[in-house]
Amino acid sequence: MISEEVIGEEENLSGYKELSLNFFSLLNMKFFLFISFFICSSFLHAQNSTRDVVYLKSGTILKGKIVEEVPLVSYTIRTADSSIFVVKLEEILKIVHEELAPAAKKAGNAYPLAKGYECLAELGFGGATGLYGLNVSKFTVVNAYRINKFMAAGLGIGFKYFTTDNSGFSVIPVFLDFRYKPFDKPISPYVGMSAGYGWDASHGFHDAGFMYNPQIGLQLNTNKDFMLHLGVGYDIQQMRFATSWNSYVIRYSEAVSVNLGLVF
DSSP states (O other), X not given: OOOHHHHHHHHHHHHHHHHHHHHHHHHHHHHHHHHHHHHHHHHHHHHHSEEEEEEETTSOEEEEEEEEEETTTEEEEEETTOOEEEEEGGGEEEEEEEEOOHXXXXXXXXXXXXXXXXXXXXXXXXXXXXXXXXEEEEEEEEEEEEOSSSEEEEEEEEEEEEEOSSOEEEEEEEEEEEEEOSOOSSEEEXXXXXXXXXXXXXXXXXXXXXXXXXXXXXXXXOSSSOEEEEEEXXXXXXXXXXXXXXXXXXXXXXEEEEEEEEEO
């Protein structure tokens, strides 16, 4: 027969384990938010603090960002008004990189980009659907390259928190993200797809699984400094579900999500 003292010790041990898991889950979230902020801040500072000045032999001066270089052939430069110029190497006298004054930095940020790097930060909430679906809250950051005014693709990292009837756990996904809009308008529909892999951060980063997130919505280009994405998605995350003591099955949690994204 198990004594009351032993039972009490087991209950205390279980409580300590649960407290430890919650503590490490909170640390994981804070660490992720710090890394995301650092990546985007460094990325934007490097992008907006300088500009390229191309002096041509004809006397023309082009100021903006060099967005493409074909070695020993040509340079492509995007000016502050989003105009694109392709200049042959033999036409160039010199290229100078200069610091922007605060006023020039603000004037040079024009959206949408024709080409170039951008950062997408997105917040979303999903309602469970399907047999194994769980409610989910998520925050993701994508460092993307805009291929043209219609398409962008990049690499992202995120933080997802899934809730069950009596507990919750966090998942860290790393994924590829693709966005496409059919119209070059201030307000345009878009479609997106994210696919990658997620790790259970609440249990020692074990029990990894594939994740998929198709999405549709509206892209709003109403500000020269950023864009908004308002979307509805279908979140799918592979994970392990307990069926009995020390027994698990691999299934997919599914949720319909509402997402708000900021591109800058």
